[in-house]
Amino acid sequence: MVGYDPRKDAALSPEDSALAGSAAGMVTRVLISPFDVIKIRFQLQVERVSSKKPEGKYSGIFQAFRCIYREEGLSAFWKGHIPAQLLSIAYGAVQFASFEFLTEVVHKTTSFDSQTSGVHFLCGGLAACSATVVCQPLDTLRTRFAAQGEPKIYRNLRHAVLKMSRSEGPLTFYRGLSPTLMAVFPYAGLQFFFYNVFKKKLAPAPNAGNSGGNLHSLLSGSGAGMISKTITYPFDLFKKRLQVGGFEEARRNFGKVHIYKGLLDCAAQIAKEEGAPSAFRSIGADLACISIAGMSSGVQGGLGSPGQREVCFT
Numbered sequence: 001m002v003g004y005d006p007r008k009d010a011a012l013s014p015e016d017s018a019l020a021g022s023a024a025g026m027v028t029r030v031l032i033s034p035f036d037v038i039k040i041r042f043q044l045q046v047e048r049v050s051s052k053k054p055e056g057k058y059s060g061i062f063q064a065f066r067c068i069y070r071e072e073g074l075s076a077f078w079k080g081h082i083p084a085q086l087l088s089i090a091y092g093a094v095q096f097a098s099f100e101f102l103t104e105v106v107h108k109t110t111s112f113d114s115q116t117s118g119v120h121f122l123c124g125g126l127a128a129c130s131a132t133v134v135c136q137p138l139d140t141l142r143t144r145f146a147a148q149g150e151p152k153i154y155r156n157l158r159h160a161v162l163k164m165s166r167s168e169g170p171l172t173f174y175r176g177l178s179p180t181l182m183a184v185f186p187y188a189g190l191q192f193f194f195y196n197v198f199k200k201k202l203a204p205a206p207n208a209g210n211s212g213g214n215l216h217s218l219l220s221g222s223g224a225g226m227i228s229k230t231i232t233y234p235f236d237l238f239k240k241r242l243q244v245g246g247f248e249e250a251r252r253n254f255g256k257v258h259i260y261k262g263l264l265d266c267a268a269q270i271a272k273e274e275g276a277p278s279a280f281r282s283i284g285a286d287l288a289c290i291s292i293a294g295m296s297s298g299v300q301g302g303l304g305s306p307g308q309r310e311v312c313f314t
Contacts, residue, residue, distance in 0.1 A: 019093075029088040032289040034077035036084065038064045039289065040146040042282030043240040046256040046274065049281055056255045061285055072150050080145030082157055087138040091131045098127035099192065117196045124192025125185035132184045137173035139180070143243040148250040168246045175246075176239035178263045183235030187228045194224035226287055233286065234279035238266050 038061060042049050047056025051063065058064040068076050102123035107114035132139075141160055154160035164172050198220035229236075241260060244251065251257045258273075260266035270278060 023092075026085060026089050026092075029081070029085050033081055033084065034065075035285050035289045037068070037077050037079055037146045039282045039285040040143060040240060041068070041254075042285060043237045044147055044244060044251065045254065045281075046258055048274070048278070057253075079148070080142040083138045083141040083145060087135050087142055090138065091135045094131035094134050095127045095188070098130045099123055102126055115196070117193045120192040120196045121189040125189030128184045128188030129181060132177070132180050136177050136180065140173050140175055140243045143240055144247055144250075147244050147247065149253055153247070153250045172246060176242035179235040179238040179242065179266075183232040183239075187232040190228040190231060191224045194227050195220050198223050229286060230283065233283050234267075236286070237270070237279055237281060238263060241266050241270070 038058075041058055041064060045056045045058055049056065049058055049060065051060040058067065072079075103114040103119060106112055106119050106123065112119055141157065141164075144160060144164075145154060148154065154163065199216065202216040202220060241258070242263065245260060248257045248259065258269060260269060
């Protein structure tokens with residue numbers, strides 16, 4: 001996630017960046033899936049998530065782990081893993097390749113330095129928007145699978161695609177696109193921005209060689225992700241609520257089910273009935289995901305460096 005750097009002896013090609021981004025997303029997706037499922041369950045629960053005054057099915061992270069395991073089994077923590085894995089691979093490929101391409105264009109067609117934080121913010125946001133439009137159907141499928149309990153409404157990925165297409169129409173795969181695009185530009189832009197800032201702050205002295213390079217990438221990626229996600233988090237909750245519109249039958253056993261007419265109606269209903277702080281519901285589980293997924297930046301950095309491809313997974 002470094003962008004085009006003319007000072008490097010071997011600049012990354014968009015293909016290298018796409019490969020690195022895909023591999024990093026694939027590896028970390030396996031690790032964060034349980035937290036991701038719990039995060040989605042929390043976001044979709046209308047009742048307050050509180051261990052002190054439990055109102056809904058889930059009242060806390062550990063209680064949710066026990067409840068899901070007892071009712072649905074261990075495999076439930078990887079519900080939606082196939083579309084999520086495809087999402088990680090496709091999103092990482094499009095985002096990193098677009099980012100590398102855009103920063104190279106900036107360097108070659110303007111007087112701006114492609115390694116400045118401002119350029120990283122702009123190119124990172126545009127790259128994420130491109131990846132979002134391409135991958136939104138996979139995101140919607142991932143959310144639907146993670147949201148359903150037992151018995152399952154969708155038996156597998158093919159069944160879900162056919163059932164959603166026939167009963168709701170092809171546009172249903174783009175439910176929640178508006179809040180996603182509204183959030184993804186500042187989120188990704190800030191992520192690339194802070195990653196660049198942290199990377200420079202943690203950079204070793206010139207005579208220290210490449211000591212700790214991957215660790216610095218991991219720490220930079222985790223820190224950048226946490227800050228960016230916290231700032232834009234409410235839009236992620238709005239997106240999840242809209243993505244399960246038309247999927248109410250699978251949510252009956254989880255508590256209250258609300259129907260939203262659109263983004264503004266969704267935000268208004270949540271603020272009125274659940275309170276403004278509920279827009280940050282399950283942020284703890286999400287930050288846990290990000291802290292684990294921060295290694296994506298370290299893995300991507302290792303894969304993208306010709307001299308480190310062989311040791312990036314050790």
